Amino acid sequence: MSFVYAGYLALVLVGAWGIIRWGNIRFSPREWKAVFISIPVVAFLFTVWDILAVKRGHWSFGLEHTLGVGILNQPMEEIFFFVIIPFFGVVVYHYFKGGKIE
């Protein structure tokens, strides 16, 4: 069991929070709604892809380097990965857009 993967995800969340905090990023209610609609869709599609990819042998996981909790053929962290990393992407995109979309 290892906290490396979980720790990395926590680090990314802290990074996203830092960019929001010091980049003066404000999400409007519509933008928050967009976050809560788009990220679950992305997470679902990429998790399905991930499950199939592991089945087909494209890649595999070393469960001993994760918390050791698996869901289907995925370590638990992988599910959170597809939520946290896209959120980080949205925050950075927001930052470069000058704090607002469109």
Add this chain to the structure above:
Amino acid sequence: MMEYSFILLGVLLFLVGLDRTLGTRILRRDNYPFWKTAFVFAAFQWVFDNYFTFIGIWRFDSAQTMGVFIPFIPVENMVYGFELLALTAILYSFFARPRRD
């Protein structure tokens, strides 16, 4: 044989089509905020993916890729990260767009 590479190519074409269909204009050449985001995203991804692959959290089957590693991850994986970001940006932008209704 290089199945992962071909899937990535297919998904990339799908994303270009999705971007056009939804009218989100994320993948246009002059959408500099997105390309800057992609650059920052890729830099972090390259560092962490290599570290994770090096210590064995992820392992890639080289038969499913072209076999080019940079230095521990297949070059295809950078495309994977880009597709994750691009799909997110397209959907987010689509739902965040102001609408007259």
